[in-house]
Amino acid sequence: MSFDARGAVPVRPLRIALAGNPNAGKTSLFNALTGAHRKVGNYPGVTVEKREGSRFRNGREYVFIDLPGIYSLTAYSIDEVVARDFLLDERPDLIIDVLDSTNLERNLYLCLQFQELGIPVVGALNMSDEAEAKGITVDEKALSALLGLTMAKTVGTKGSGIEGLLDLVDRAVAGWVKASGPALPRSIRYGDEIEARIEPIEAAIAADPLFAARFPPRWMAVKLIEKDADARERLSGHRDAAGVEALAASAVAWIEKHYARDAEIVVSERRYGYIRGAAREAISRFGKPDFSLTEAIDAIIMNRFLALPIFAAILWGVFQLTFKLGAYPMGWLESAFAWLGGAATSALPAGILRSLVVEGIIGGVGSVFSFVPLIVILFFLLSVLEDVGYMSRAAFATDRLLHSFGLHGQSVFPLMLGFGCSVPAIMAARTLKSPRDRIATILAIPFMSCGAKLPVYVLLSAAFFPKNPGAVVMLVYAIGVSLSLASAWVLSKTALRGDPTPFVMELPPYRAPTLSGLLWHVGEKTQSYVKKAGTVILASAILVWAITSFPVYRPAPGLADSGTRAEAAMEQSFAGRIGKFIEPAFKPLGFDWKIGVATVTGFTAKEVIVSTLGVLYKVRGGEGAGSSGLRAALAADPVFSPLVAFVLMLFTLIIPPCFAALATIRAELGWKWLGFSVAFMLILGWGLGVAVYQVGSLLALAAPLAAGGAA
Amino acid sequence: MVVSDARAGSEFRVLRVTLGKEVGKRLADMGFTEGAEGQVVRSGFRLGGAFRGPFQVRIRGYDILLRRSEAAGIEIEVGS
Ligand SMILES: Nc1nc2c(ncn2[C@@H]2O[C@H](COP(=O)(O)OP(=O)(O)O)[C@@H](O)[C@H]2O)c(=O)[nH]1
Numbered sequence: 001m002s003f004d005a006r007g008a009v010p011v012r013p014l015r016i017a018l019a020g021n022p023n024a025g026k027t028s029l030f031n032a033l034t035g036a037h038r039k040v041g042n043y044p045g046v047t048v049e050k051r052e053g054s055r056f057r058n059g060r061e062y063v064f065i066d067l068p069g070i071y072s073l074t075a076y077s078i079d080e081v082v083a084r085d086f087l088l089d090e091r092p093d094l095i096i097d098v099l100d101s102t103n104l105e106r107n108l109y110l111c112l113q114f115q116e117l118g119i120p121v122v123g124a125l126n127m128s129d130e131a132e133a134k135g136i137t138v139d140e141k142a143l144s145a146l147l148g149l150t151m152a153k154t155v156g157t158k159g160s161g162i163e164g165l166l167d168l169v170d171r172a173v174a175g176w177v178k179a180s181g182p183a184l185p186r187s188i189r190y191g192d193e194i195e196a197r198i199e200p201i202e203a204a205i206a207a208d209p210l211f212a213a214r215f216p217p218r219w220m221a222v223k224l225i226e227k228d229a230d231a232r233e234r235l236s237g238h239r240d241a242a243g244v245e246a247l248a249a250s251a252v253a254w255i256e257k258h259y260a261r262d263a264e265i266v267v268s269e270r271r272y273g274y275i276r277g278a279a280r281e282a283i284s285r286f287g288k289p290d291f292s293l294t295e296a297i298d299a300i301i302m303n304r305f306l307a308l309p310i311f312a313a314i315l316w317g318v319f320q321l322t323f324k325l326g327a328y329p330m331g332w333l334e335s336a337f338a339w340l341g342g343a344a345t346s347a348l349p350a351g352i353l354r355s356l357v358v359e360g361i362i363g364g365v366g367s368v369f370s371f372v373p374l375i376v377i378l379f380f381l382l383s384v385l386e387d388v389g390y391m392s393r394a395a396f397a398t399d400r401l402l403h404s405f406g407l408h409g410q411s412v413f414p415l416m417l418g419f420g421c422s423v424p425a426i427m428a429a430r431t432l433k434s435p436r437d438r439i440a441t442i443l444a445i446p447f448m449s450c451g452a453k454l455p456v457y458v459l460l461s462a463a464f465f466p467k468n469p470g471a472v473v474m475l476v477y478a479i480g481v482s483l484s485l486a487s488a489w490v491l492s493k494t495a496l497r498g499d500p501t502p503f504v505m506e507l508p509p510y511r512a513p514t515l516s517g518l519l520w521h522v523g524e525k526t527q528s529y530v531k532k533a534g535t536v537i538l539a540s541a542i543l544v545w546a547i548t549s550f551p552v553y554r555p556a557p558g559l560a561d562s563g564t565r566a567e568a569a570m571e572q573s574f575a576g577r578i579g580k581f582i583e584p585a586f587k588p589l590g591f592d593w594k595i596g597v598a599t600v601t602g603f604t605a606k607e608v609i610v611s612t613l614g615v616l617y618k619v620r621g622g623e624g625a626g627s628s629g630l631r632a633a634l635a636a637d638p639v640f641s642p643l644v645a646f647v648l649m650l651f652t653l654i655i656p657p658c659f660a661a662l663a664t665i666r667a668e669l670g671w672k673w674l675g676f677s678v679a680f681m682l683i684l685g686w687g688l689g690v691a692v693y694q695v696g697s698l699l700a701l702a703a704p705l706a707a708g709g710a711a
Numbered sequence: 712m713v714v715s716d717a718r719a720g721s722e723f724r725v726l727r728v729t730l731g732k733e734v735g736k737r738l739a740d741m742g743f744t745e746g747a748e749g750q751v752v753r754s755g756f757r758l759g760g761a762f763r764g765p766f767q768v769r770i771r772g773y774d775i776l777l778r779r780s781e782a783a784g785i786e787i788e789v790g791s
Contacts, residue, residue, distance in 0.1 A: 071740055071741060072737075072740040074736065074737075074740065076733060076736075076737055102772075103772055103773045105742070105771040105772050105773075106741065106742055106771050106772070106773055109740065109742070226736070261727065262731070262735065262736075264735075264736045264739070265727075265728070265735065265736070265739050265744065268736070268739035268740055268744050269739070269744040269745060272742060272744050272747065272771070291769075291774075298753075298767075302753060302767065304753070304754070304755055304764065307755070307764075392776065395776065396755060396764065396765055396767065396776055397755075397764075399755070399764060399765050399776075399778065400755060400763065400764040400765070403778075409765065409776070502733075502734045502737065502778065502780070502781055503765060503776065503777065503778035503781065504734070504737055504738065504741060504775065504776070504777060504781060505775065505776045506741075506773065506774070506775055506776075507767060507773075507774040507775060507776050508773075508774075509774075
């Protein structure tokens with residue numbers, strides 16, 4: 001609650017929705033408006049992120065709610081449903097429509113629909129710097145007068161024009177309160193003939209005042225003419241729903257007969273016609289922006305023969321850079337955690353507490369945090385590609401290929417994020433419009449080896465394929481990509497069969513990214529990984545420690561050798577007993593109970609496999625993948641062979657990734673698909689692992705390292 | 712003529728969208744309505760008749776990507 005200048009009368013905070021087309025600069029403007037005062041949550045029921053932020057100005061609090069970027073107020077994609085439900089159900093005090101000044105024709109199309117909602121609208125003519133550079137001049141006074149809403153020029157990335165915009169907000173709200181009612185906002189007229197059909201529908205809707213208070217009659221009437229299924233559903237709350245619907249049906253029939261095309265198309269045509277008329281007077285060079293720079297770059301990047309190779313090269317470059325750059329901070333973090341472990345060891349008295357802190361907490365969480373730099377760098381590079389505008393080019397390059405596997409060009413970004421962490425990747429799949437593409441993409445994502453699986457590969461390939469560890473890791477990654485494509489293909493032929501879904505995607509011009517924008521994206525995506533490390537992995541690290549440490553082993557007096565004693569202690573522990581119990585299931589894979597325990601604990605998160613092996617093999621400080629101690633211990637174990645190591649990598653690749661990813665799949669797709677996905681991954685992982693091990697054994701590859709490594 | 716038949720570089724005027732329901736409405740929302748002027752900027756990779764990448768089409772001052780199935784549902788008249 002805030003107070004006005006005199007500090008006496010409390011002024012209610014203004015709730016303002018920030019809406020607009022994708023790529024219009026909404027995020028940049030939101031950040032400029034709210035500074036650091038924001039929080040990120042989710043819209044109820046869906047995992048579309050909801051950002052809220054506030055600003056104080058002249059004793060008044062402005063709360064901004066960032067709506068997802070949309071093109072129209074239909075219910076075509078989840079994003080549109082979310083934006084529209086928010087506007088209809090929560091009725092913000094005002095909408096700021098963020099408009100891309102270089103592309104006003106299409107951007108204003110959405111604006112006209114906002115005006116019909118009976119909520120005051122203020123336009124932010126964003127990207128005004130870019131428009132100027134392209135020689136587009138917008139006369140905002142004239143445009144405001146023509147369209148009946150006030151507008152101010154802004155530059156989201158520099159934060160200029162914000163004060164002017166907020167002045168307009170104040171005035172619009174004040175004017176609204178004075179006029180008090182839907183009489184004020186001017187909205188588009190669809191022409192006398194159509195208006196003559198809309199008006200009776202409007203009147204019939206308004207006849208139920210309770211309903212009309214919830215849904216603006218004008219908006220409802222137009223949506224019914226557009227045959228909007230969601231609007232029709234909402235209409236069922238009307239006192240005389242059948243009567244209104246009959247009116248609408250006859251209006252639709254009349255329009256379609258009269259204009260000889262679908263009524264919803266006629267509505268679209270009228271809107272674009274109206275925009276043309278207004279804009280011709282207020283905007284110079286309307287509809288003919290300069291494409292020369294983007295065009296020159298695209299001539300190469302989108303060349304029909306080069307597009308795919310360039311995409312592959314960029315992907316490869318991103319990986320190289322990630323691992324080359326990431327090696328340094330990873331090393332620092334590893335030594336920092338090793339130092340922390342050492343410090344804790346000397347500070348705490350020997351005993352259960354020390355064991356918990358050093359082996360359980362520091363070891364377990366440390367092994368995960370060491371990978372944060374890799375994830376941050378990967379997400380940073382992918383965000384650069386996204387912000388520059390490359391991702392839609394990648395969709396162009398890959399759509400044909402992905403489409404033949406039952407995916408979509410737009411799947412490419414979520415899939416690439418999957419190399420970092422499945423959680424943000426699964427969430428990124430919401431940009432896909434059709435549920436089928438979205439489900440196929442989400443189910444394919446876990447096969448893209450995420451950052452957490454890498455330590456397992458690194459450890460095992462270094463221990464068992466010392467000649468060529470890098471090639472083996474790359475091979476596992478390649479198998480993952482193939483499996484993700486193959487599983488999408490199988491799904492598209494079975495559970496997700498249906499007509500191909502449309503591919504309609506904007507191709508934005510290239511834009512220089514800003515550092516703050518990049519950091520914001522990286523922060524958002526990394527957050528989910530770090531949160532996982534702090535919660536799920538901490539808990540599982542403690543759990544793993546507990547089941548390997550209890551019940552406390554009392555050595556028989558005869559056993560003097562400490563190695564044997566550690567082994568015996570392990571077998572006596574809960575982990576050992578669980579491992580022995582499940583061993584039969586893992587036998588066909590060539591795994592013994594220790595590997596079994598490691599993979600079971602790996603259900604919480606894949607990095608845990610490495611730390612569990614470290615604990616099971618009782619290697620001091622052996623949690624880091626780079627530690628030679630654990631490598632040597634594994635190589636010395638006769639159970640392991642290059643074949644078993646490879647099967648373990650394969651198994652790790654395929655089985656369900658981690659609790660956090662599973663929770664995200666459930667949130668996005670529900671229990672049914674989660675169950676399907678888990679069963680699918682388990683059966684495939686086990687089946688393929690058994691097949692590889694058994695065939696490999698037949699070919700006598702199962703020889704221990706001494707023989708196999710030398711071959 | 713439809714967009715998928717037009718040669719890269721050709722300028723056109725939209726006659727109508729023959730795709731029904733959601734896709735037709737979406738294309739109309741994105742600016743493909745009668746009389747709208749545009750240009751086929753490029754068509755994607757092509758290998759035989761069926762294996763063909765998306766089209767890049769300029770409409771109402773911005774660029775959009777369409778698959779062949781959508782491009783085949785937009786009737787146009789190509790200027791000379
Ligand atoms: N030149 C210019 N670039 C902008 C402006 N606002 C945003 N951008 C850039 O446009 C791109 C898309 O902006 P973003 O805020 O992510 O758009 P959103 O998709 O609407 O949230 C980014 O590369 C921004 O840096 C602006 O006013 N002028």
